[in-house]
Amino acid sequence: MLEIQHFRKSYPTGFQIEINSLKLDKGIHLIKGENGSGKSTLLKAIAGIHDFEGDVILDGISLKKEPISFRHKVNYSEAEPLFPDFLSMDELIAFVAKTKGADKTQITSLKEILAIGDFSKNAIATYSSGMLKKTGLILAFLGKPSMIILDEPYTTIDLGTQKRLTELINRELYKGVSFLLTSHIADFEGFFDYNSVLNISNGSLLQNHE
Numbered sequence: 001m002l003e004i005q006h007f008r009k010s011y012p013t014g015f016q017i018e019i020n021s022l023k024l025d026k027g028i029h030l031i032k033g034e035n036g037s038g039k040s041t042l043l044k045a046i047a048g049i050h051d052f053e054g055d056v057i058l059d060g061i062s063l064k065k066e067p068i069s070f071r072h073k074v075n076y077s078e079a080e081p082l083f084p085d086f087l088s089m090d091e092l093i094a095f096v097a098k099t100k101g102a103d104k105t106q107i108t109s110l111k112e113i114l115a116i117g118d119f120s121k122n123a124i125a126t127y128s129s130g131m132l133k134k135t136g137l138i139l140a141f142l143g144k145p146s147m148i149i150l151d152e153p154y155t156t157i158d159l160g161t162q163k164r165l166t167e168l169i170n171r172e173l174y175k176g177v178s179f180l181l182t183s184h185i186a187d188f189e190g191f192f193d194y195n196s197v198l199n200i201s202n203g204s205l206l207q208n209h210e
């Protein structure tokens, strides 16, 4: 279970997200909101990338008190991932696999599902936007995370990859992994039986239904 307590994140521009208390059960959750509503800011905070006031607790492990253990349990993919141009996807996978404890079987299986092919040997500088997105996605599934956070997972990838990504998410859900997804359009609302759908507007979160 994911718990957000007394959360506050503000930027010097004046934009602010405040969540007094939020509890999300194991399962799959969707955060919807317009451009600039605060989705990415919230996800980056939950993933331990952005600093914030308050705490986020996953399965009893506090991000503030046990940051290393917490980060081991949470994987994250950005909406528009950026990586060093000179590295290849294979090199990035090898690095993340080592830190997250992923084995060769898992890597091969994920590469097959996401139809990565031999292109992963090439430098990131040569990647299309879809390949860049697939790079971010594959890294987010490595190891044995309790929660996978995917920011706008269906943008940029082709229809075939979208279908296989849905199968992959369902497979991992079945194994007990939880998911937190965002969308600024209703592009994949019907793909999953969400445990909850939340709306974020101007930094405030509203829980729709469970």
Ligand SMILES: Nc1ncnc2c1ncn2[C@@H]1O[C@H](COP(=O)(O)OP(=O)(O)OP(=O)(O)O)[C@@H](O)[C@H]1O
Pocket: 011, 012, 013, 015, 033, 034, 035, 036, 037, 038, 039, 040, 041, 042, 079, 184
């Ligand atoms: N590093 C930053 N410094 C200052 N302001 C920021 C920063 N990152 C985001 N913001 C501001 O915070 C607000 C929320 O941005 P955020 O990227 O979280 O929204 P979003 O819902 O993910 O948007 P989109 O759907 O366009 O990706 C926006 O007003 C944005 O300009």
